[in-house]
C-alpha cells in the first residue's frame with residue numbers, strides 16, 4: 001500500500017497557488033497539479049489560527065469537541081491566559097517559560113481533549129506507523145524526550161523535563177529529534193528567524209532523512225511555517241513567498257530517483273491552515289479593544305486574574321475572545337463592542353443557542369443545532385431572526401453560506417469550545433484587533449476571522465484511490481486518510 005505524506009503549508013491561499021503555477025514559478029506544485037486534483041475551496045476551522053486548526057486536522061472535529069479554542073485563550077481552571085506563542089511582546093509579559101510550556105506540553109497533554117483521538121493515535125492503535133514533523137499538535141501513544149536548549153532551559157527554570165507524547169516518528173525542530181539511523185544535524189543554514197529548527201528547510205531535511213532511513217511511516221504530517229511569516233510582512237509578494245516553499249518541495253521530489261517515483265510510492269497531499277487578509281495602512285485599521293471596553297477594568301497582561309478585573313481579552317489577530325469575569329457583565333460588554341462596523345460580528349451563547357449581532361447595528365440572529373434546516377455539510381439547524389447577519393441564504397429547508405463558509409458550525413465550534421461566558425468578536429475585512437502588546441500588521445497580512453478570505457484554503461491530492469468528499473472541509477481530511485490507509489474510522 002502507498003504511504004501518505006501531508007504537507008501543511010501555513011497561509012497558502014488558493015488564488016496565490018494558482019497564480020504561482022500559472023507564472024511558472026512553482027515546478028513542484030505544477031507537477032502535483034498535473035498528476036492530481038486541486039480543490040480550491042476547502043474550508044478551514046475558526047478561529048483561523050494555527051493551533052486550533054492543527055488540533056482539528058488531527059482530530060477531525062471543531063474546537064467545541066477538541067477543546068483548544070485558539071492560539072490565545074483564557075483558562076479558568078488555572079486562571080491564566082494560554083498563549084501558544086504569538087509575537088514577542090505578549091510572550092515577554094506572560095513569560096517565555098509559560099509559553100514554551102503551553103506549546104511543548106500543555107497543548108497536547110492537558111488542553112487537547114482526551115475525548116477525541118488524534119490521527120496518530122488511531123493509526124498506531126491499528127498497527128500502522130505515524131509521523132509528525134514540526135507540528136505543534138502531535139499527541140500520540142509514544143513518549144519522547146525533549147532536548148531543551150540550554151538558554152531556554154535556564155530561563156524556564158529547568159522546569160521543562162516532562163516527556164512529550166507523539167507518534168513513533170516525532171520531530172519538533174531541534175527540541176525533539178526522530179528516532180532514525182542518522183541524526184539530522186541542525187546548522188545555521190536551517191535557521192529561519194532562529195526558531196529552533198521550526199522552519200521549512202529543516203522540516204524537508206528531516207522528511208528526506210526519514211524516507212532514506214527506511215523508517216518512513218505509513219502517514220507523515222509535515223508542517224512548513226515560513227510562508228506565514230513572510231505573507232504577514234509583505235502580502236503583495238505572496239506569489240514569491242509560495243515559490244520559496246516550492247523550492248523546498250523540489251528538494252523533496254529530487255530526493256527520489258525521479259519525481260514520478262515519488263508519486264508512485266506515496267499519496268501526496270498539500271493543505272493550508274488558513275488564508276490571510278490585507279490590513280489597511282491607516283491607524284483606523286487597528287480596532288482598539290481596550291479603548292472600546294473603557295470603563296471596564298480590562299485585565300493587564302502579567303497580572304493575576306482575580307475578581308478585581310471585569311474582562312479578559314484574548315486577541316487572535318482578526319478575532320478575539322472577550323471573557324467577562326462575571327456573567328451579568330456579558331450584555332454590557334456586548335453593548336460596548338457592538339457600535340463599530342469595523343467589527344462585523346459579535347457573538348455569544350444563550351443556553352444551547354448561539355446569538356450573533358452585526359457590528360454597527362442592532363440586527364441579531366440566533367441559531368442552535370438540530371431542526372428543520374440543513375446545510376451542504378448535512379448539519380441540521382434551527383434559526384431565528386435576521387439570517388443576513390451571517391450572510392446566509394435560506395431556500396425552503398436548505399441553508400447556503402456565502403461570506404462566512406460553514407459559518408454556523410464554525411462559529412458554534414469557537415463559542416462552545418469552553419463552558420464559561422465568552423464573547424467572540426470578528427473583524428471586518430481590512431481590520432484587525434489591537435490590544436495590550438498584541439502583534440499588529442498595518443499594511444501587511446493578518447488572519448483569525450470567520451470571513452472567507454481567512455477561511456478558504458486549497459487542498460491538493462495526488463495519487464489517492466478515492467475522491468475527497470465535497471464540499472470539502474479540513475475536518476474531513478482525517479477520515480479521508482484513515483479510509484485511504486484502509487483503517488475504518490473509530491468513533492471517539
Ligand SMILES: [Zn+2]
Pocket residue numbers: 011228229232447
Ligand atoms: Zn500567521
